[in-house]
Amino acid sequence: MMQSDCLTGPEAHDHRGFSLVEMLVAASIAGLMAAIAAPSFSHLIEQHRMTISSNALMSAFVIARQSAISKNQFVAICAGNVESGCHADWGGGEWLIFTDRNRNGRLDMDESLIQDGSATLGRAVRILANRPMKMPILFHPIGHAEQLNGAFAAGTLRICAASTSSAPGVDLILSKSGQMRAQAHDVGGSCTQP
Known part of the structure; x- marks a missing residue:
């Protein structure tokens, strides 16, 4: 008996695409996965911007x-x-x-600008300062940080997410020796003054 290459019955139908039901199920699954991933992705973007901002500020103080x-x-x-x-x-x-x-905390005509810098914050990141950091900080030729009146300067800049996310913030802490260190800060969902 000779076998034929021709198919008959249900096997004879040509399947070239998806049915409407299959496409709706796939679209629903893709939408669900995107909804789950979106908050994680925005959290990563906030963390990235906070890291970039804290690194830029830390570098400015080092400079x-x-x-x-x-x-x-x-x-x-x-x-x-x-x-x-x-x-x-x-x-x-x-x-x-x-x-x-x-030592007046102002850029006068006979003084030179070293850097006019900025950090790209967007709306996702906030920088807050405690009172000592709102005033100009003077670095002594031996590296110590001083206030305009000659007293030692120490203070904190807080970089945190502007949203109410639980992303940890970063505190940049300036010591009287003029050195700055970064320290993680759990903002607990709110970005407050240091």
Whole structure:
């Protein structure tokens, strides 16, 4: 008996695509997976932006301190920009680093700008400062941090998520020796003043 290549019955139907039911099930599963992944993804973006911001700020303080030591003169760092000078609001993620020969906390005509920097924050990240960090910080030629009146300067900048997520924040703590260290801070769902 000879076998035929022709199929008859249910096997004869050509399956070239998905049925409507199969497509709806696949779309539902994809939507469910996206809904589950979205909060995790936004949490990762917040963490990434906080890390970038804290690294940029930490580098700015290192640059200010090293500039004071290498130039053998007072160098100031403050929240501000070239247009408005020092304005005490770290929330914009901008800062100035400049030589400050007369130790007045202002960039004067005879002083040089070292850095006009900023951190890309977006709306996801906030930077808050305690009172000592709102004032210009002067780095002594030996590297110590001082206030404008000559007293030692120490303070904290807090970088945290603007949302009410449970993402941990970062505290940048300036010691009187002029060194800055990062420390994780559990914000408990709210970003408060340090």
